[in-house]
Amino acid sequence: MSVLSVNSLGKSFGGVRAVDNVSFDIGKGEFLALIGPNGAGKSTTFNMINGQLAPDAGDILIGDRSIACMQPRDIWRLGVGRTFQVAATFGSMTVVENVQMALISHARRILNLWRPASSLYRERALELLAQVGMADSADRPSRELAYGDVKRIELAIALANDPQLLLMDEPTAGMAPRERNELIKLVKQLVIDRGISVLFTEHSMDVVFSYADRIIVLARGRLIADGNAAAIRDNAKVQEVYFGTGKTFQEASS
Template sequence: MSVLAIRSLSKTFGGVHAVNEVSFEIGKGEFLALIGPNGAGKSTCFNMINGQLKPNSGEILFEGKNIAGLEPREIWRLGVGRTFQVAATFGSMTVVENVQMALISHAQQTYRLWRPAASLHRERAIELLAQVGMQDAADRPSRELAYGDVKRIELAIALVNDPRLLLMDEPTAGMAPRERNDLIALVKRLVLERGISVLFTEHSMDVVFSYADRIIVLARGRLIADGTAATIREDAKVKEVYFGTGKTFQVHAP
């Protein structure tokens, strides 16, 4: 059974079909890229899966359960993690405190005001930071971190609920080329180690074609291609959508 199965998903805004009868699946441990030109419907599709938008029709099956229309927190508690295009942490807190706050929320302990939050889940928070290579910065104020390190903290927070599916919206946005490849290589390692399935949107074609197991392409709200990097690179419809010509994608090695 697929971890995630999208069935005839549609969303309209007024008379505009932002997403139109889109269907695809993600298998266990698969690293799936969702790409397309501006206005293709990527963000709308992504936000429906995460619960930020309600679909007009269609199904979003997570491990066989239809989650279409559920609130983001309900979807998170089912085992779906999420990172955002613009990463942010609480600058007034330390790195480990940011992760602890997410763990406290997941354990639904926010009402236990008589117990100092600093004593809750610190060991587990350090373990998660170690998985993303940030344990040595645990007690540093988050406001002192470089942006690439903030992205790693966000990833640690996304792992708090032991997700079986991780949604990553533009995970390398705002990062230098070296940072981009380091972060995606880290995510790919975690995918292999933990068997997490990942759906990610990305504008960097170097990242997409170097790391994705499979690529799906949207254009004007419709799915126009689904296949391996080699297949997508030579797909005539994809080249037409991106370039309006027969040009091929130029991808540089990481």
């Protein structure tokens, strides 16, 4: 059984068909990239899966359970983590407190704090920070962190609900090349170690082609290609959508 199944998904805004009959699935432990040029429907598809938008047509399944039209918090409680294009933490809190708040929320103890929040789930929060390479910064205020480190904290927060599926919206946006590769290597290792399935959007083609197990491509709201890196790189239709010529991804990056 697939971890995530997207079936005949559709969404319109006025007279514009932003997503048109899109279907795909993700297997356990699969690292799946969703790419496409600007306006392809990536964000709309992503936001329907996460519950920020309700689909006009089709269905979205986690295992055998439909999550179409569920609220993001309810989807999160089913074991779906999420990171955002622009990462943010509570700057007035320490690094470990940010992760503790996610753990407290997952345990449904936000409104039932008989003990100081700073004492709850600290050890588990430190374990998650160790997994993303940030344990040494646990007691630093989050506002002092470099942006690349904020991305790592966001990843630790996304792991607080022990997700079976992780949704990552442009995880390397705003990062330098070295930071980009370090973060994606870290995520890929988590996929291997924990068997998490990942769906991510990304504009950096070097990241996509180097790390994705499989790539799906959207253009004008429709799915136009689905395959491994070699198949997508050599796909004439994909090259035409991205470049409008016979130019290849390899030529474009050289």
